[in-house]
Amino acid sequence: MQPFQPLNPAQPNAPAGAGFSSIELPDLVAVVEAQLQQAIVAGRLGPGERIVEAELARQMGVSRAPVREAARRLESQGLLVSRPRHGFAVRTITPKEIDDLFQVRIGLERMATGLACQHASEAQLAQLQARVDEMVRQAPRLAQAERVTLDLGIHAYLCEISGNAYLQRLFNNMQTEIRMILALTEGSYRDPALIAESHQPLVQALLRRDAQAADHALHHHLVEGQEHVQALFRPSPPAGTNPPPSPP
Known part of the structure; x- marks a missing residue:
């Protein structure tokens, strides 16, 4: 039996993906959600405060899409509320x-x-x-x-x-x-x-x-x-x- 030889990436005939495992990328939505949740429960984002998606995306170095999806998740948890034409804001508790x-x-x-x-x-x-x-x-x-x-x-x-x-x-x-x-x-x-x-x-x-x-x-x-x-x-x-x- 021939000993195992690692594939040389320079070999043109090496099958695509052979010897490689998938790279786990972080769930950006979950990361953004966790940061937003921590800011709310720690009081850094107060009741009624608006979530400015563009500014948060800039600060976190991500696009607006994961920020918006994270806000939807936090809305389902009762931390944010959506306002027509005004986006999301931190929920005010009565x-x-x-x-x-x-x-x-x-x-x-x-x-x-x-x-x-x-x-x-x-x-x-x-x-x-x-x-x-x-x-x-x-x-x-x-x-x-x-x-x-x-x-x-x-x-x-x-x-x-x-x-x-x-x-x-x-x-x-x-x-x-x-x-x-x-x-x-x-x-x-x-x-x-x-x-x-x-x-x-x-x-x-x-x-x-x-x-x-x-x-x-x-x-x-x-x-x-x-x-x-x-x-x-x-x-x-x-x-x-x-x-x-x-x-x-």
Whole structure:
């Protein structure tokens, strides 16, 4: 048997493509989509801000086509809206939409908490504790976007260890919008370490397999966050008017 001889590219009779493998080019649309999504969830592109396709294409060194297709994908995710004759703009979130999102999120995560108490392994609960400890340790020195990523990672992992794959998919589908809201509001918290620590009662209850205490801790944690967001998005009363009295 003759030893294998590599083809010489200079040989005129070498069969086209022989000895070559396909070269994977990056998915330009996915790359543009990822950059746009990061800019939105990090707050660098604010609500209502217009997406100027020509300018973005110039900055990224691509044609306008992948920018337009990426914008369509982000529209389907609820981050952008299209305006007739004006192109795309970052979605403006209303207080009602925030309430609707939190209502569904709280319901999903309460279910995940109950299932995790029943089905999560000791190793999975220990991993959840490690994630919270890591957030507590790093929160004071991390940038806002990094803190949001750690925070959401804890809640996504809670859904994962519930053992319900459908629940996990539903939460994953909500993550981008949740991240967008957190990016708009997280900087208003004065103490990032306090936010990180607020996950501890939930984890401690899960480690004890105390479903009632875990449900209470999660509900308190998320409702407190919802109330903070509502306060930021609630319109300010006109100057010179008195705020409505607090309920008894």
